[in-house]
Amino acid sequence: xxxxxxxxxxxxxxxxxxxxxxxxxxxxxxxxxxxxxxxxxxxxxxxxxxxxxxxxxxxxxxxxxxxxxxxxxxxxxxxxxxxxxxxxxxxxxxxxxx
Numbered sequence: 001x002x003x004x005x006x007x008x009x010x011x012x013x014x015x016x017x018x019x020x021x022x023x024x025x026x027x028x029x030x031x032x033x034x035x036x037x038x039x040x041x042x043x044x045x046x047x048x049x050x051x052x053x054x055x056x057x058x059x060x061x062x063x064x065x066x067x068x069x070x071x072x073x074x075x076x077x078x079x080x081x082x083x084x085x086x087x088x089x090x091x092x093x094x095x096x097x098x
Contacts, residue, residue, distance in 0.1 A: 002030050003057035004050045004079040010034060011070035012043045018070065023049045026063050027056025048079060 007019065020032035034047040051057040057078060065076040 001054065002050050002052055003054045004048055005057055005060060006046065006075075006077050006079040007049055008046045008075035009072050010043060010045050010047055010074065011072040012045065014043065014070045014072075016047070019047055019049060022069050023051070023060055023064065026051070026060035028052035 005023075010019065014034060016032050016034045019034055020029050023029050023032065028051065030050040030052050032047065032049045035044045036042060037044055049060070051060055061076050061078065064074060066073055068074070
């Protein structure tokens with residue numbers, strides 16, 4: 001089963017293709033994505049890589065965490081599941097009828 005990795009410390013100049021190629025040395029890359037700002041399109045300095053198996057994901061963490069890509073030292077770790085949104089309705093303040 002595929003396993004997603006969080007990758008921090010990505011250089012602003014690093015492309016998704018470069019990230020995919022870098023991680024391919026540890027196994028089959030299912031997907032790679034450098035996260036960008038939705039307005040400016042500039043990299044936010046982190047991304048996600050999905051490896052084909054948990055074994056390959058663990059190998060990538062062991063082999064690539066702390067390694068340099070485009071002059072920046074990467075932080076590679078298993079991605080944590082996205083937290084479900086809580087019970088807040090987003091209605092702050094005093095509320096009620098006045």
